[in-house]
Amino acid sequence: MDYKPVLPNINDNISTDSPIKEALVLLSGVVVFFLIAYGVLGLCVDWAVTRISPEMEAAIFSGFQVPSKFITEENQPGQAMLQQLTDDLRECCDVDYPVKVLIAPSETANAVALPGGTIVVFSGLFDMLRSQNGLAFVMAHELGHYKQRDHLRGMGRGIVLTALSALLTGSGSNITQLAAPGVHLTQARYSRQREAMADDQALETLVCHYGHAGGATEFFKAMGAEHDSGRLNAYFASHPEGEARIAALEKKIQDRHFDIRDVAPLPVEVISK
Amino acid sequence: MEQLIIFIVLIMMGYFFGRMAESRHYRSIKEREQFWMTRPAGSYKRVSDPKRTILKSELVSGNVVISVDYFKRIVAGLRNIFGGEVRVYETLVDRARREALLRLNESCEDADEIINLRIETSSIYKGRRKQVGSVEVLAFGTAVYFEQK
Numbered sequence: 001m002d003y004k005p006v007l008p009n010i011n012d013n014i015s016t017d018s019p020i021k022e023a024l025v026l027l028s029g030v031v032v033f034f035l036i037a038y039g040v041l042g043l044c045v046d047w048a049v050t051r052i053s054p055e056m057e058a059a060i061f062s063g064f065q066v067p068s069k070f071i072t073e074e075n076q077p078g079q080a081m082l083q084q085l086t087d088d089l090r091e092c093c094d095v096d097y098p099v100k101v102l103i104a105p106s107e108t109a110n111a112v113a114l115p116g117g118t119i120v121v122f123s124g125l126f127d128m129l130r131s132q133n134g135l136a137f138v139m140a141h142e143l144g145h146y147k148q149r150d151h152l153r154g155m156g157r158g159i160v161l162t163a164l165s166a167l168l169t170g171s172g173s174n175i176t177q178l179a180a181p182g183v184h185l186t187q188a189r190y191s192r193q194r195e196a197m198a199d200d201q202a203l204e205t206l207v208c209h210y211g212h213a214g215g216a217t218e219f220f221k222a223m224g225a226e227h228d229s230g231r232l233n234a235y236f237a238s239h240p241e242g243e244a245r246i247a248a249l250e251k252k253i254q255d256r257h258f259d260i261r262d263v264a265p266l267p268v269e270v271i272s273k
Numbered sequence: 274m275e276q277l278i279i280f281i282v283l284i285m286m287g288y289f290f291g292r293m294a295e296s297r298h299y300r301s302i303k304e305r306e307q308f309w310m311t312r313p314a315g316s317y318k319r320v321s322d323p324k325r326t327i328l329k330s331e332l333v334s335g336n337v338v339i340s341v342d343y344f345k346r347i348v349a350g351l352r353n354i355f356g357g358e359v360r361v362y363e364t365l366v367d368r369a370r371r372e373a374l375l376r377l378n379e380s381c382e383d384a385d386e387i388i389n390l391r392i393e394t395s396s397i398y399k400g401r402r403k404q405v406g407s408v409e410v411l412a413f414g415t416a417v418y419f420e421q422k
Contacts, residue, residue, distance in 0.1 A: 005310045007303070013367045015360040019348060020288070022360060026351035 037164055042190070045156035049149040054097050054117075057152065061116030078269035079103055082121065085132070086139050092208035093140065093201060095147050101139075109223065111138055113145040115155055128222045131263035133215025137206050144201030150194045157190070199245055203252055213258035217246045283343050291342030295364055302371050309378040314387035314414070321386060326420040333387070333416040335376030338397060339369045340407035366394070369410040377412045384416035 052060075083101045090099060097117045106122040113119050119142045129135050145151055207213050224242040253260065313321055320327065341349070345361040352359050370392060377387070390412065397409045 007306055007310060011367065014363045015358075017360060019345070019361050023344070023348045023351065026348065026355060029355060030351060 034164060038160060041160040041164070042157050045153060045160060049152040049156060052149070052152060058098075058116065077103075078126070078267065081267050081269050082135075082139070085136060086119065086143070089136060089140050089143055089205050089209055093143055093147055093205040095143050097146055099143065099146065109219075111142050113142040113151050115151045117146070119143075125219075126266065129218060129266060130222075131215045131218060132266055133206065133210055133263040134218030134222075135266060136209060137202050137216050138219050140202035140205035140209075141198050143205065144198035145194070147201060148194065148197060150198065153194065154191070196245070196248060199249060200252065203249060203258075207258050210264075211259070212261040213253045214260045214263040216253065217249050218263075220246045220249075284347060285344075287343030287345070287347075291344055294342075295368070298368055298372070302368065302375065305375045305379075306371065309375065312378070312384070312386065314374075314378070314390055316388075316390050318389050320388055320417055320419075325422075327417055328420045329418040331381070331384075331416050332413065333377050333381045333384070334411060334413035335373045335378070335380055336409060336411040337369050337372040337376060338407050338409045339365055339372070341365050346406070365408055366410075369394070369408050370412075373410040373412040377414065381416040383418065385419045386417045387414045388417055390414035 079101065082103065086099055086101050090097075100118045102118060102120050104120050104122050107124045108122040109124040109128040111119060111121045111125060119139065121139075125135070125138065129138070203213060203216055206216055220242040224246070252258075315321075341362065345365070348361045349359050352361075373392065374390075377390075381387075391414060393411045393413075395409050397407060
């Protein structure tokens, strides 16, 4: 009998499963794990921040330097006035932090609350606002963040996110990029929620300080006139869109029967020459 | 966002081009294997018919380096997290092994038999993050030429 060599019909050394299916299964596993871990650790952060006292926070962030890109020099015009205004507002929303206000010369119209109790106001804000009440609302909004400990929450969640992605993939791996948009969406939504709560708090503070709610929506109206971002961006934006925030504020003003009276003009110190 | 788009484009490119190259390679492999099938090649140290006179013997080798595509690299990266068979790399090794053997065969077209055949493999490129990027397979053996009857 002769031996007749033939090639095998089936290659047993390779799998015939669809690699795409495998990729999708593995990917969804990663994403699910990522989201669950992020959610759970996020809740842990929320739990932990309520237990950090202002003194403890001050101790933790005593070495925290306000990024130098914000600050060129102390004692910008209007600094004392703004500090006074903030201290007055602070009594209204019982934030027992020693809050320090710094003014950063910048085109940007914004303000940020940094860990350790420093609010940085970008001077572009003064060009956009017309009244002291409007300015007070912005400051009260940032104070609201302190009251809710949002600056700590934001930082804590940021740390969780970084730690998780490093844990999963080693730092800066391609796989992180796959999960990133999903996490960004939840992050943005969470942040929008916190912003809305800070708005609410700011409204209460404003009414407490001035006795009426005039100027509450001034900043958002001015911002809305400036630019209008696309539809998709709304999902990714960390701050609720201006229109929605104005509507929410107006509804609250109505519901709680707050007056709207004449607003005080913007202090002369901060009006740019 | 841009990063993600680049990433997805890379993955899709990796998948389509990788798949194209793979099926083309397999077609070529099957065709050539059919051609070389009848010449004995084995790992024995002696020739199959000791009675025949050996005219000449020589060392022959064939080697190949094949790279994995971007798509497979990502899937293997995900597989690294969960563990298990890295199925996407199977074709890579299979192709490299068979191609190396074919090249060895093609290097000695007139030989009557290949004996003492060995195959070695190594990953020669580990990439930036120590991931296996491509595989090298080296096949070597002794080509034997008999005196024609």
